Amino acid sequence: MTTAPSVGVFALQGDVREHLQVLTALGADAFPVRRPAELERCDGLVLPGGESTTMAKLARTFELLEPLRERVRDGMPTFGTCAGMILLADRIEGGTADQETIGGLDVTVRRNAFGRQVDSFEADLPFAGLAEPVHAVFIRAPWVERTGPGVEVLAEAAGHPVAVRQGHLMATSFHPEVDGDGRVHRVFLGLLGG
């Protein structure tokens, strides 16, 4: 690509720094997003892992929720990881009664799906379009319970989708930012049109 794409990382809560590092290493102009003006600068956005109910509440408080919904609806490439996957989902199971999302991704996501016994685990998963498996780190992770017709499954674990794509939207249940392997982020940057 001729100029580096501007890629924001939602930064009101969650593991922001690791995403910024991976995106920067891949040549993106990566920066934290806490305000609507910062969101306006974004060619693409990452919604990191964290706590999805807290992230949604803070987005509402800081007047980012509606602008986020608008940008996602208007086609901004957006990548949600773990809690970020929950935020992108149109439907949640196991959420709190009043839990809001940004939405846009036609999936039903189950929060904390892998159960208490396996709070966190790691697995090497085949990932559509990548020659070698991805080392996936799951931390109190969701899985995708149901997908709409336009949703492509990129990876699965325990018989459920854990990475999906629908047009300009992409989401993983796991944390591709923690082991320094930039391949999944590179797939996302490919959605920015380069």
Ligand SMILES: NC(=O)CC[C@H](N)C(=O)O
């Ligand atoms: N690592 C994570 O992002 C965990 C997500 C968290 N369990 C939630 O429901 O928001």
